[in-house]
Amino acid sequence: MGHDRMRASDLHAQYVPTALYYADADTVEYVRRDVPCIHRRIDGILTLAFDLHTRELIGFRVKGFRNFFINHLKPRHKMLDGDFIALVSVIEEAFQLVGDKVCPNEESIEAYRRARKIAHDDRVALEPLAA
């Protein structure tokens, strides 16, 4: 933790956009910039992140991720421990799961489309969950 602590303490190092799993919040988050965000809940799985100043969409959260990973992603994509997880697959799987429960409205479809586009354009991948 010493090296990590030193790195974390550095107030001037550049932020490199990275998908992170936050265990306490049980959420995966990806944002393009280290800025204050407004979070807009789409449903129980997806939340979009907007730049507080410009209101531009800059990222997303996938919530309840541990359960989602174990019950849906891992078996379906035959993932091995240590595999990186492409967030495009996560968004697609989440959309399918939501669609199985309720008929998504226009706003919801558009939200998933926009989140998927960010994941695709930025080639967002999550570190292996156990790490």
Added chain:
Amino acid sequence: MATSAKASVVTDIRVGVGEWLRFPDSVLAPNPSDPSKLCMLRLSHADTCKAAIAGRRQPAFDLWSMVVGCAPPVPGVDFRNRDVSGKLVSLSGAHACFRGIERPLAEDDDGRDVLAYVLRPHFFYEYDPNMVSVASKIPVPRGLVFVVYVRLTESRGLDQSGMVGTITHWSFVEADANDPKLPVNHASRYRARLW
């Protein structure tokens, strides 16, 4: 004037390296069952430190300025923001509390043991580096509220240390157009309003 300003800068520089990641272990909050009383909540550091390791500091700055209720302890913060006089709020100033977030959180299948405290801060600190400091105090735009999520220790009661629960995450959300002190769609996004 020049002398006092210079002294202020020197004082700020004495903020220790990494001080901004040394959060308090607990904070006070209105009791979920009786807002006229205060309770103690554990403050989880792990996710905020993980974000900081990745170079993302804003979650920590949000935590300092709207949960703990003070400026992030970084060099130059007082001097840079000496002319911005707006008060900060802390979690103890929450004006509404909901229970149940209608989504899984770890072992909690539908987030029924999660509280959502709602605050309406007027100012907060943004990560915005310049020559003086990395923290800039700015007003919160209209139409937003700040929500702090707490996982209850047990369905009911306290853990051995007297904590009611653990603060896990927080964020700005859009306010309800009809009731700007509450989050948009609060009736569907939370299970019940406690107060």
